Amino acid sequence: MFWERGKDGPGWYAMDPTDADILLAATADWRDERWGCAVTRRIAFVVFDGMKMLDVAGPAEVFAEANRFGAGYSLTYVSPSGTPATTSVGTRLEVGGAVQDLGAVDTAVVSGGDVLVTEPIPRSLVEAIQYLHPRVRRLVSICTGSFALAAAGVLAARRATTHWRHASLLARANPDIRVEPDALFVEDRGVFTSAGVSAGIDLALALVEGDHGPDLARDVARSLVMFMQRPGGQSQFSAPLTVQAPRTPMLRDALDLVAAHPELDHSAQSLAAHVGVSPRHLARLFAAELDTSPARFVERTRLDHAKALLDAGHSVAETARRVGFGSAETMRRLFVARLGVSPSQYRTRFATTSPRNSSGSLR
Incomplete structure (x- = not known):
């Protein structure tokens, strides 16, 4: 069945798919100027x-x-x-x-x-x-x-x-x-x-x-009191929620600290000192229970916090400072490396909800 300008107005007509008179397939989006109606x-x-x-x-x-x-x-x-x-x-x-x-x-x-x-x-x-x-x-x-x-x-x-x-x-x-x-x-x-x-x-x-x-x-x-701030590529959950809940209390303490205060110094040494273990032991805990490293987890957490702040309208410089990236340039490099867009481009994307297709372009 195809949509055609029929003799009696636009409508559905059974036709041979090879018929040269077919103007558009059923899924086309067009307006019939003669009849003034949208498909x-x-x-x-x-x-x-x-x-x-x-x-x-x-x-x-x-x-x-x-x-x-x-x-x-x-x-x-x-x-x-x-x-x-x-x-x-x-x-x-x-x-x-x-x-x-x-x-x-x-x-x-x-x-x-x-x-x-x-x-x-x-x-x-x-x-x-x-x-x-x-x-x-x-x-x-x-x-x-x-x-x-x-x-x-x-x-x-x-x-x-x-x-x-x-x-x-x-x-x-x-x-x-x-x-x-x-x-x-x-x-x-x-x-x-x-x-x-x-x-x-x-x-x-x-x-x-x-x-x-x-x-x-x-x-x-x-x-509908909805937000147009959730493009398809946005994560369902933040970094702390996408990892398994750690069994070790000291590891849970480390994760809670990073999630609550991403702006602090979270080097391997400082995190290890906070929970009372050596940096090597902390790295082993992260690898064994979370399949990641302390540095990688801190980076992911800061990225999630940065995205949330950009969503809320904060400037790139303020966001970088509040999440602990140190400088806007450092945050920009990380956004490009991990997300493929700069912080400014990311914020612009939140003016649209359109999903990206398999080639990466917006549909």
């Missing part, structure tokens, strides 16, 4: 028994709110079999039909749910995703919906993310997927994966921005 982007939410209600409701509210500002999304809800789905909280969610009865769709969103991790993924859901993938412009998963995409073979040789609690399982079960466990959301060649519930909302806002620009997305964010 509606159809968003299909794929639901199933045990799905998490917020994985659908959150992103759907973003798209629906965008319509108030002229976006023109059409939302529909489908299940693999066409029967209603029962959510994880027991709510019965009515659907408009089965996946294979959808027709043309711009974006398909696969919700998540603990059942995708604790139970075998239904074959019907896998087949539904395999059916949709070549037929949509964007395929999106929320939270553990990435496990369903992986089972369908969609994520093979792609970058992806999921909820932090299940990221290691996704990576172990699918060695052909490059799992990015601390990203809020990731895009790779038209396939979008996100972390937990709130990250799914961030991703939906980024998709709106990609479709309609930052001004409309900002209107949506303000209306």
Whole structure:
């Protein structure tokens, strides 16, 4: 099915894909000057028994709110079999039909749910995703919906993310997927994966921005009391939370000190003196329990604090001083080396939510 200017106005017509009269595919975004109407982007939410209600409701509210500002999304809800789905909280969610009865769709969103991790993924859901993938412009998963995409073979040789609690399982079960466990959301060649519930909302806002620009997305964010300050590459958690909780009390004391006061001198010698061990012994503890070094942990922690301060509007010089980098130039070199952008460029990025695609450019 393709969108064409028909004799009786724009609409959906069954046509040969090679027909030279086809103007644009179903996923195109254009305005018919003759009829003065914008092509509606159809968003299909794929639901199933045990799905998490917020994985659908959150992103759907973003798209629906965008319509108030002229976006023109059409939302529909489908299940693999066409029967209603029962959510994880027991709510019965009515659907408009089965996946294979959808027709043309711009974006398909696969919700998540603990059942995708604790139970075998239904074959019907896998087949539904395999059916949709070549037929949509964007395929999106929320939270553990990435496990369903992986089972369908969609994520093979792609970058992806999921909820932090299940990221290691996704990576172990699918060695052909490059799992990015601390990203809020990731895009790779038209396939979008996100972390937990709130990250799914961030991703939906980024998709709106990609479709309609930052001004409309900002209107949506303000209306929903959301922040446009979480691009996809932002970590789900800060450095102290991404490492395992140390078993050794003295190591925990060292981590707590760095996290609470990143501006202090945190050389190996000073940290070791603080917890009462030798620098060599402290280095062994970091390596054994955290798989990192004291210097690397301090650097990561300072980077996280710096990003938070830049987000809040602090200057580069003030941020460098407050997090202990010593100088703005030192912080700049580290940002470029670790993040690929300068502090000023990083702060500018927070004017947008757009995810970066596999080539590194914004979509």
